[in-house]
Amino acid sequence: MAVNPLLIKAAVAVATDKRFWITLVSIIVGFLLVITSVVAVIINSFSFILGGKMDIGASAQYKEYVVEMKQKFDGIESEITSLNSKMNGETLESEHIKAVFYTLYFGDAKTNFDSAFYKRFVNCFVSRGKDEDGKEIIKPVGWTESYINIENLTGKSFSENHRNNVGELYYNQKYGSSKSDENYEVDNSEIDNSTGQYGSPFIGINWRNYITSEYGMRKNPTGIGEKMHTGLDIGMPKGTPINAVDGGVVLYAKRDITGYGYHLAIEHASGIVTLYAHCSELLISPGQKVAKGEVIAKVGTTGNSTGNHLHIEFLVNGKQQNPIKFLN
Numbered sequence: 476m477a478v479n480p481l482l483i484k485a486a487v488a489v490a491t492d493k494r495f496w497i498t499l500v501s502i503i504v505g506f507l508l509v510i511t512s513v514v515a516v517i518i519n520s521f522s523f524i525l526g527g528k529m530d531i532g533a534s535a536q537y538k539e540y541v542v543e544m545k546q547k548f549d550g551i552e553s554e555i556t557s558l559n560s561k562m563n564g565e566t567l568e569s570e571h572i573k574a575v576f577y578t579l580y581f582g583d584a585k586t587n588f589d590s591a592f593y594k595r596f597v598n599c600f601v602s603r604g605k606d607e608d609g610k611e612i613i614k615p616v617g618w619t620e621s622y623i624n625i626e627n628l629t630g631k632s633f634s635e636n637h638r639n640n641v642g643e644l645y646y647n648q649k650y651g652s653s654k655s656d657e658n659y660e661v662d663n664s665e666i667d668n669s670t671g672q673y674g675s676p677f678i679g680i681n682w683r684n685y686i687t688s689e690y691g692m693r694k695n696p697t698g699i700g701e702k703m704h705t706g707l708d709i710g711m712p713k714g715t716p717i718n719a720v721d722g723g724v725v726l727y728a729k730r731d732i733t734g735y736g737y738h739l740a741i742e743h744a745s746g747i748v749t750l751y752a753h754c755s756e757l758l759i760s761p762g763q764k765v766a767k768g769e770v771i772a773k774v775g776t777t778g779n780s781t782g783n784h785l786h787i788e789f790l791v792n793g794k795q796q797n798p799i800k801f802l803n
């Protein structure tokens with residue numbers, strides 16, 4: 476496992492002086508890059524990556540990095556604006572492009588980029604073609620394609636860790652980090668849309684045909700012996716929409732890299748909570764009221780998972796029970 480050393484450096488500084496970082500970033504960069512889960516993961520990985528060495532006095536230098544990154548973001552932004560004006564109604568995702576740039580170059584004070592580089596960098600996020608009249612058509616490309624282009628441009632590999640870091644930065648920016656690690660305190664009177672009848676997490680699909688692992692004791696997939704499997708696994712392609720099995724209020728929506736990965740929990744009436752784990756995207760926020768059948772997330776394989784699937788749990792008064800007893 477290799478974590479981008481620049482991001483480790485950043486994480487040390489964040490951990491050392493978080494308040495400084497939050498203030499500075501929100502004032503100067505205007506692009507919130509405070510990422511508690513990345514920080515946690517990187518800090519947990521310290522001992523073997525840094526050999527126990529920790530750069531405590533990084534804050535002053537860190538300030539420089541932030542100012543410098545702000546200038547580089549300006550360079551990128553002007554290229555994004557220019558490309559957006561050439562696209563037919565479609566626009567580039569500025570936060571995603573900046574998250575990729577940040578992940579690659581944060582703290583890289585030695586490298587100075589010129590506008591030609593920013594142009595080439597931003598062009599990694601589009602494809603060019605021609606219409607019937609020979610007119611050029613520019614379109615945004617998907618994340619995976621953009622990473623291949625980035626690898627070709629920089630000559631560096633864009634690893635799984637880079638991708639995870641970009642995901643964290645992007646989703647925290649897009650959905651806000653302030654609430655993502657908190658539990659929303661649900662007032663029972665808010666839950667007036669819970670029917671007590673639980674539908675399929677994949678409307679129109681018979682989930683029974685796609686079970687990859689049942690609830691209960693099973694062979695530990697990552698070690699010796701048996702381990703309790705606290706939910707039901709349903710294998711589905713990445714990006715499949717996940718429906719709320721009943722109405723309720725979102726307790727939390729967390730974007731962890733380990734464990735449950737991107738996961739969320741909904742509180743329903745009668746002390747029942749449903750949990751949806753390993754998602755590729757979370758489409759709701761804590762405190763939000765959701766209707767039965769509403770699309771709340773997309774299937775993925777984030778966290779401790781070996782393939783795309785939904786891990787769904789039913790908690791009754793805080794205790795996990797077999798989801799098969801509830802789902803229809």
Ligand SMILES: [Zn+2]
Binds near residue numbers: 708
């Ligand atoms: Zn599972």
